[in-house]
Amino acid sequence: MVTLDNVSYRYMKQGPSALTDVTLQLEPGIHLLLGENGAGKTTLLHLMAGLLTAREGVCMTAGMDMALRQPAAQSKVFFLPDSLDVPFQTIGSMADLHGRFYPRFDRVLLERNLDRFGLKADTRIKQMSFGTRRKALIAYALALRTEVLLLDEPTNGLDIESKKTLRRMIAESAVEDSTVVVSTHSVHDLESIYDGVVILRKGHVQLASTTARLAGALAFVSHFEPVEGAIYQETEAGIYRAILPGGDDEETAVNFSLLYTAMSTPAAEIIVNLLWKSRDENKDK
């Protein structure tokens, strides 16, 4: 679990704030982190990983304050940046020399993950293409089985088949107590696996909700005709995609891409209000 309490961060003491008053609680599950360029997504992941320390507020990851940089806390968290050079020749040697820091690291799982991507542990990393290296590192990160796994743009450079494999692998690796946070611009790649979403806008949390609550409070529909009563709708190639207030009808799958676009329009306020309302109703029940 990851908890942020009034966390603020700025890169320079007098500079602009990268994150302001972020209060969040991410329960175990797979969470999607969305935001425009410069919204503070990577900063937030760095704070959760303990690579940055909040100027104000507290960031607790896996139940421990990451600012203290204690080995017990660090061994429960792993952050995979979007671009990383590793000082090892092969993923196998990385597993031998780096994996030893992580008590739950599973070598068998690593072999299996690599196999699913069609890779081998003894292939030289320098000989791999960007996409292949990315796949190898993701397979490794998932095999570490840390309580909190933070992935920055995991689908970058991955082909369509690999994205499907990755989706299955992430879904399988999310065991009971683990929290996976995925920061990405390619929402569609892993859409069906998220348990929650956080939308950042200019360093503020604009929306943080579970997928279940979103599905309960809102309905996401597609039609060939304009949708009446929509909170927000957009058209693409003659198809109208709309967000409606959720009703008693069957729940629809959350369209994160549509939700994200809607959150940058005046419809954002209505969506947030509907989510609050749904929360209150749930409490009453």
Place this chain on the structure above:
Amino acid sequence: MKTRINNTLGRLGRLWGYYTPSIRRQSLLTAGITLVCYLITVLSARGGDAIGFYTLATLICICTYYMGPLLFATGRSRALEAQLPATPGERTMFALGYCYVYIPALMAAVWYGSYAIARLTGLIEDDPECAIMQRIFEEAHLSDSSILQIKKLSFVNISQNMLTTSVCLYFSTKARNNAVLMGIVSAVCAMMALGFIGGAAGFIKGMTDATVGNCHNPEEIVESMMQFVARLQYAISALGCVCVVLFTWLLYRQYKYRQI
């Protein structure tokens, strides 16, 4: 894989493991350079006018020692290194152990190992370094007391060397970009600063002697200069010790508070 990493020794061992590929590369390079430098020293001792080569070999050797901290110039794998579960104190301890114990020990092992092999195989009869130093002393007309003074100073040099290494270590771990370059530049700057201090002090001493006219013959001048150099070396060594402690503290703070 079940591992226990809840003790300092275990984590230090794992840090060694993490850096192993880089350590292997740097060890081979360091050992190779030391060996070449030793060969130059042997050839210089045999040659007639080869003190210049010996000086060059010594300089290369000492620079190799100064560059030991470049192991910690992690560049684009910084995010991976910074996440390693180890306390700032353990990271500092590991870096100090590597730079101040492992690298000098490796160089000494190669240097004296080469000497031993050369002696056993009959390639050399005496220590080539001693032969060269003897020649320098003779050419400089140094008295026995001056030679003794220089020998005493050799241990004092350790703190000066540690100073340059500690500067390189701090800057190569601190730099976000071009960490290797920053490490090299900082070490060169530290060497230049020490050289400047020595040069300035020598200039003042020379001018004072020339103005006051204390010494009348060349041997007296050399003798007086050696005593002055000895005093200066001790002063710089004291400064070196203070700087090493300061940069070690800065290194610890760097590991504790750094923002990636």
